[in-house]
Amino acid sequence: MFSKILIANRGEIALRIIRACKELGVRTVVVYSEADRNSLHVRFADEAICIGQAPSKRSYLNIPSIISAAEITDVEAIHPGYGFLAENSHFAEVCESCNIKFIGPTPENIRLMGDKMNARTMMQKAGLPIIPGSTGVIKTKEDAVKVAKRIGYPVIIKACAGGGGKGMRICHNDITLASSFATARSEAEVNFGNPDVYLERYLDSPRHIEVQILGDKYGHILHLGERDCSIQRRHQKLVEESPSCVVDAKLRKRLGDLVVKAAKAVNYVNAGTMEFLLDKKGNFYFMEMNTRIQVEHPVTEAVTGIDLVKEQIRIAAGSKLRLRQEDVKFKGAAIECRINAEDYENNFMPCPGKIEILNLPGGPGVRLDTHIYPGYEVPPYYDSLVAKIIAYGSNRDEALKIMRRALSEFYIGPIKTTIPFHQRLLDNPLFIKGEVSTHFVQDVFIQPQVQAAGD
Numbered sequence: 001m002f003s004k005i006l007i008a009n010r011g012e013i014a015l016r017i018i019r020a021c022k023e024l025g026v027r028t029v030v031v032y033s034e035a036d037r038n039s040l041h042v043r044f045a046d047e048a049i050c051i052g053q054a055p056s057k058r059s060y061l062n063i064p065s066i067i068s069a070a071e072i073t074d075v076e077a078i079h080p081g082y083g084f085l086a087e088n089s090h091f092a093e094v095c096e097s098c099n100i101k102f103i104g105p106t107p108e109n110i111r112l113m114g115d116k117m118n119a120r121t122m123m124q125k126a127g128l129p130i131i132p133g134s135t136g137v138i139k140t141k142e143d144a145v146k147v148a149k150r151i152g153y154p155v156i157i158k159a160c161a162g163g164g165g166k167g168m169r170i171c172h173n174d175i176t177l178a179s180s181f182a183t184a185r186s187e188a189e190v191n192f193g194n195p196d197v198y199l200e201r202y203l204d205s206p207r208h209i210e211v212q213i214l215g216d217k218y219g220h221i222l223h224l225g226e227r228d229c230s231i232q233r234r235h236q237k238l239v240e241e242s243p244s245c246v247v248d249a250k251l252r253k254r255l256g257d258l259v260v261k262a263a264k265a266v267n268y269v270n271a272g273t274m275e276f277l278l279d280k281k282g283n284f285y286f287m288e289m290n291t292r293i294q295v296e297h298p299v300t301e302a303v304t305g306i307d308l309v310k311e312q313i314r315i316a317a318g319s320k321l322r323l324r325q326e327d328v329k330f331k332g333a334a335i336e337c338r339i340n341a342e343d344y345e346n347n348f349m350p351c352p353g354k355i356e357i358l359n360l361p362g363g364p365g366v367r368l369d370t371h372i373y374p375g376y377e378v379p380p381y382y383d384s385l386v387a388k389i390i391a392y393g394s395n396r397d398e399a400l401k402i403m404r405r406a407l408s409e410f411y412i413g414p415i416k417t418t419i420p421f422h423q424r425l426l427d428n429p430l431f432i433k434g435e436v437s438t439h440f441v442q443d444v445f446i447q448p449q450v451q452a453a454g455d
């Protein structure tokens with residue numbers, strides 16, 4: 001095991017990684033920006049190094065500063081958390097070339113899955129069902145129209161270097177496809193530095209189901225079941241749960257077996273997640289792979305009893321997975337609500353600022369992952385996640401009851417948060433029945449704004 005590692009992140013995930021390290025007897029170094037001087041991750045780590053100014057580019061994304069901090073403190077490994085440099089294959093490579101272990105997949109795993117068209121091709125070859133679409137990058141609008149003729153409308157244009165919903169366009173006929181094509185390519189170039197796009201048949205109101213995997217350096221790979229992440233807004237997930245209401249033990253095994261086979265085909269190492277869309281007929285299709293620990297990993301930890309962050313560190317240190325697939329048992333139901341410093345009644349506008357009053361939830365079945373405290377100032381520079389509540393019960397209904405109770409205890413003021421959003425969601429009859437899709441928040445839940453007179 002490592003004796004000391006560096007955590008190249010901030011907020012709740014930096015604390016989460018510190019907790020795993022303390023239990024493993026690993027000392028911790030954190031890096032922080034000038035805006036995070038008073039953060040808990042700085043206080044709870046064994047050592048802390050300021051690496052730059054508030055903007056991420058000058059601190060948490062600054063590879064030379066982070067590597068310097070690692071060299072000065074003589075750490076053996078770096079955990080990137082999620083976001084920032086977590087899926088930067090160049091960073092993973094730099095770490096390895098400096099003889100620092102990157103706690104995550106290989107640089108090649110990251111690079112291959114970072115190109116979404118390439119991931120699609122590789123996963124199809126490895127036996128995963130994919131959405132009907134182009135077999136490669138599409139270079140001209142004429143080719144795009146040809147592919148659309150074959151797969152049928154509506155279609156969706158996606159950027160190869162995109163992912164997570166950025167840079168997608170839906171087209172309903174030849175005319176809109178031909179006219180959107182050049183715009184999609186130039187947007188991809190501007191946003192991701194790569195104009196390449198591909199085409200897929202557009203599925204209407206699918207569910208977003210993802211499967212967690214863990215692989216060690218010796219080719220042993222486990223799946224840890226699914227998470228249903230359909231409750232999201234503008235590609236920002238708001239609620240995640242496991243198990244999914246629409247995945248039974250038989251489908252879980254089918255998905256799990258396929259995912260493990262596919263991960264083996266690409267020699268996948270460490271924690272990863274395969275994202276699928278599930279259509280109304282119950283067909284599922286591979287969409288993309290995330291090569292990092294995800295925000296919503298605690299729901300999987302709750303239902304499997306496996307500490308994913310400790311496993312990540314053990315795997316990076318060269319340990320073999322101690323479990324076989326038969327040993328992974330799924331028990332109970334877990335749900336996570338993401339508490340963001342956002343005003344949900346005002347189009348989820350970010351609301352950074354000082355937390356003057358704070359009452360934290362607790363009690364049976366409640367896990368709270370947060371970095372906030374009374375007097376903490378939420379900085380405007382980073383994402384607005386301030387806490388995650390995870391409720392765990394013997395079944396979904398019990399987990400929902402625990403979550404309602406936890407939300408009622410949670411008070412953060414005077415800044416606005418998504419707590420009232422979650423309270424309304426948890427009382428929605430369709431949500432309670434589990435009848436949701438990725439369009440639920442926008443179409444069903446947020447009522448259309450009342451039009452002004454005269455409009």
Ligand code: MV4
Nearest residue numbers: 131156163164165200201202203208232287438
């Ligand atoms: C799709 C789709 C429908 N059809 N692809 C959004 C995130 C990115 N990973 C891909 N996404 C989608 N791809 C096809 N062929 C609908 C979405 C989508 C979505 C997916 C998952 C979670 C939320 C979503 C919200 C809107 C659209």
